[in-house]
Amino acid sequence: MKINRHWLWAGLLPVMLVVGCGGSKEKEEEEKKDDESVSAIGAVGALKEMASKAEELQKNGPVETVDFRKLKELLPADADGLPRKEATGEKNGAAGMVISTANGKYSNDDGSESIELSIVDGGGSAMMIGLAAWSMVEIDKETDNGYEKTSTMGDNKSYEKYDNASKDGEINVLVNKRFIVSAKGHGVSMDKLKSVLEDLDLDKVGALK
CATH class of the missing domain: 1.20.58 (Methane Monooxygenase Hydroxylase; Chain G, domain 1)
Structure with a gap:
């Protein structure tokens, strides 16, 4: 083939x-x-x-992607104490491959702490190979300023990266081989980013149809 x-x-x-x-x-x-x-x-x-x-x-063959409105419903009203400022969703496709996406933006009043949470459904299409290429390699790097590594969150493969000086970081999780859930933050700890994903309930994301 x-x-x-x-x-x-x-x-x-x-x-x-x-x-x-x-x-x-x-x-x-x-x-x-x-x-x-x-x-x-x-x-x-x-x-x-x-x-x-x-x-x-x-x-x-890929399956039909979840309506982005269902993904939006899973976005929490706050991200570990940071109120949601915006929630958006959309569906895009090309060459028979469709992606549904929901994004939520969270921050404190002065913007010194912010988190962007996203849920992406590629329907198990080949497009997911590029979006989650990190899920097929092993990474473990550490410097004086931060680290980058692949790991697991529950039964799901994850990729995380963090800069200690700027407190900028991200964590991405591949759920049920089709959903990519990510939290990117500025001015926040990695523990806070992980807490946001745990509150989201990844099992509920993986069960979507």
Whole structure:
């Protein structure tokens, strides 16, 4: 079965950006070659898994996406104490692939703390390969300023990134292989972002039809 090359490369690009390791200029040439070899192996492995996922999706076919109004109903009135300022939703599609999205924006009065919560339903289409490429790789990086890693939230694969200095962060969760729920924040802790997703009830999101 042939794989749709357009979606395959669309999914591969973020994977290569994630798994690629450039190394510092101060490293020895031999170490750089080793790093490049590891990156190449990781990229090839990710590509193979993506190709397998794409073939599986083409075989089973996507399902109809949930009406974005149902997704909007799941957006909480406040995000761990931050009141909701705006809630929007929409449905977009191309080439027979449709995505439903609901977004909620939350902040305190002076805007020093803000969170954007989104729920995306791709109906299990090949488009999800690109949107959740992080779900097919393992990431674990840490610096003096923050970290980036893949993990799990309950039974769901997750990706999180946080900057300690700016208190900017995000956490994305792939639910039931079709929904991507994410919380992006400014001026808030990662614990607060996780608390928002826990209050959202990911099991309820995954049960939507």
